[in-house]
Amino acid sequence: MDVPTARIAIGRLFRSVLEFLDYYGVVDVEKRIPEETKAIFSVLSDEYQFKLHDALKMADDVEKANPIDPMDPEEDPVRMDCEECGNHTMVVNKESRTGYRCTFCENEYGDELPASCTICGAHMTSGDLENWSGEHGMEYRCYYCSGRYAADRDRD
Ligand SMILES: [Zn+2]
Ligand SMILES: [Zn+2]
Structure with missing residues (x-):
C-alpha cells in the first residue's frame, strides 16, 4: 500500500x-x-x-x-458497484484497459464488468471469460475460443 x-x-x-x-x-x-x-x-x-x-x-x-438508451436493453451499464472498494463509483472510462475505472480507488477490474470475447465477440461478463492483460489491452476468450470446449469434448 x-x-x-x-x-x-x-x-x-x-x-x-x-x-x-x-x-x-x-x-x-x-x-x-x-x-x-x-x-x-x-x-x-x-x-x-x-x-x-x-x-x-x-x-x-x-x-x-453517457445517458443510457432506455430502448436498448443490451447496452452496457455506464455505472456499477466497484468490486474492489464497494462504492457505486465504477464508471466507463476510455483510457481503462477494461473500459471501466473506479473514480474512488482507480480499480479497473471486476467479474461483473461487461466484456466481449476478443476472438468471436461473444458478449458476457469479464468473470465468464478467460482474461489477461495483453499488449494492446485486455484479452478475453470465451469457453469455445479458449480451447476449453475442445479440451472438454476430447476428454469425453
Ligand atoms: Zn473502487
Ligand atoms: Zn469466443
Missing part, C-alpha cells in the same frame, strides 16, 4: 469501528481515545469522506455524459 491508500484505508476502518461501537453502545470510544490520536483519526476519516464525495460526484458526471 502506498501512503495515500493506507491513509484512506485507516480512515475508513476507523470510521466503521466507531460506527460499530456506537451502534452497539459498547463503549464510549471517543472518550477513551487520547485527544491527539483522535485528531489524527478524525483528519483521516474526513479525508475519506471528502475523497468519496468527490468520487461520487465524478461518477455522477460520467453518468450524465
Whole structure:
C-alpha cells in the first residue's frame, strides 16, 4: 500500500469501528481515545469522506455524459458497484484497459464488468471469460475460443 491508500484505508476502518461501537453502545470510544490520536483519526476519516464525495460526484458526471438508451436493453451499464472498494463509483472510462475505472480507488477490474470475447465477440461478463492483460489491452476468450470446449469434448 502506498501512503495515500493506507491513509484512506485507516480512515475508513476507523470510521466503521466507531460506527460499530456506537451502534452497539459498547463503549464510549471517543472518550477513551487520547485527544491527539483522535485528531489524527478524525483528519483521516474526513479525508475519506471528502475523497468519496468527490468520487461520487465524478461518477455522477460520467453518468450524465453517457445517458443510457432506455430502448436498448443490451447496452452496457455506464455505472456499477466497484468490486474492489464497494462504492457505486465504477464508471466507463476510455483510457481503462477494461473500459471501466473506479473514480474512488482507480480499480479497473471486476467479474461483473461487461466484456466481449476478443476472438468471436461473444458478449458476457469479464468473470465468464478467460482474461489477461495483453499488449494492446485486455484479452478475453470465451469457453469455445479458449480451447476449453475442445479440451472438454476430447476428454469425453
Ligand atoms: Zn473502487
Ligand atoms: Zn469466443
